[in-house]
Amino acid sequence: xxxxxxxxxxxxxxxxxxxxxxxxxxxxxxxxxxxxxxxxxxxxxxxxxxxxxxxxxxxxxxxxxxxxxxxxxxxxxxxxxxxxxxxxxxxxxxxxxxxxxxxxxxxxxxxxxxxxxxxxxxxxxxxxxxxxxxxxxxxxxxxxxxxxxxxxxxxxxxxxxxxxxxxxxxxxxxxxxxxxxxxxxxxxxxxxxxxxxxxxxxxxxxxxxxxxxxxxxxxxxxx
Numbered sequence: 001x002x003x004x005x006x007x008x009x010x011x012x013x014x015x016x017x018x019x020x021x022x023x024x025x026x027x028x029x030x031x032x033x034x035x036x037x038x039x040x041x042x043x044x045x046x047x048x049x050x051x052x053x054x055x056x057x058x059x060x061x062x063x064x065x066x067x068x069x070x071x072x073x074x075x076x077x078x079x080x081x082x083x084x085x086x087x088x089x090x091x092x093x094x095x096x097x098x099x100x101x102x103x104x105x106x107x108x109x110x111x112x113x114x115x116x117x118x119x120x121x122x123x124x125x126x127x128x129x130x131x132x133x134x135x136x137x138x139x140x141x142x143x144x145x146x147x148x149x150x151x152x153x154x155x156x157x158x159x160x161x162x163x164x165x166x167x168x169x170x171x172x173x174x175x176x177x178x179x180x181x182x183x184x185x186x187x188x189x190x191x192x193x194x195x196x197x198x199x200x201x202x203x204x205x206x207x208x209x210x211x212x213x214x215x216x217x218x219x220x221x222x223x
Contacts, residue, residue, distance in 0.1 A: 009047050012037050013057040021101040025051070055109075055116045058098075059126035066094045067129055071136065080143035081191035084157065087137055088164055088183045092176060095168065099176060102169040118162060131158045146197040153194065160190060 015037040019028045030051060034044035048054045070090040074083045095102075115122040134154040145153065168179040 008039065008043070009057065010061060012039065012044055012047055013054060013061055016051070016054045017058055017098060017101055021098075052115050052122075056122055056126075059118075059123055062094060062098070063126035063129040066091050067133055069094060070133055074137065074140075078140070078142045080138070080141035080194070081188055083137045083141050084191065085183060085187040087133060088161060088187065089180065091161065091164075092168065092179055092183070095165075096176065099168070127158070130161065131155055134158055134161075143191070143194060144198050145194050149194075149197050157190075160186075 012033065016028070016033045019033055019036060023032075028051070030044055030048075031041050033054070034041045037044070048057060070087045073086045073090050077083050077086065109116045109118060111117060112119065114120065117123065118127060131154045134157040137157070138150065138153055164179065164183060167182055168176055171177075171179045173179075
């Protein structure tokens with residue numbers, strides 16, 4: 001029963017993404033999604049109370065698939081740079097079928113007050129899964145870094161991944177080749193900077209950068 005429920009949920013998400021890509025987010029109704037998926041409107045609303053929740057469903061689905069594929073791909077690899085590169089390239093592989101929808105996704109997710117924002121409370125399950133994966137990348141690697149940076153590095157690497165995602169959304173090269181070049185060329189630089197953080201002379205600089213990012217990442221909930 002649980003497997004059937006998950007299958008129906010995934011079908012509704014996949015159908016919605018296809019219709020969003022074909023017709024646009026605003027012009028796609030829950031009724032159209034239900035009809036295309038072959039389920040009743042009531043059943044569609046049982047799984048997702050709104051179209052926004054469908055996007056959250058997409059976040060969760062792609063995060064789950066990425067987590068599974070990436071963990072398998074880095075198993076047994078100790079080199080930090082190789083592990084990080086593999087995780088990012090695996091994300092590009094998992095996301096590739098949805099690239100046509102990427103621009104529409106960004107339009108809705110770019111609003112910082114939208115529940116579709118990757119920084120929103122509603123997106124926390126997918127965000128936490130991605131940060132957790134970055135924590136695994138570090139924990140089982142040979143990386144040597146400033147101990148005070150270790151706790152914050154997974155979040156910093158997730159922010160780096162969000163930069164890759166933004167580039168990917170706008171990448172119109174065949175097969176998003178430029179996004180792969182971006183990963184191939186920037187990961188060694190990131191790894192080098194992380195390694196340098198352990199040097200005593202550079203520790204104050206790395207800690208100041210972490211402090212700055214922490215302050216900038218705080219949500220201002222004061223009206």
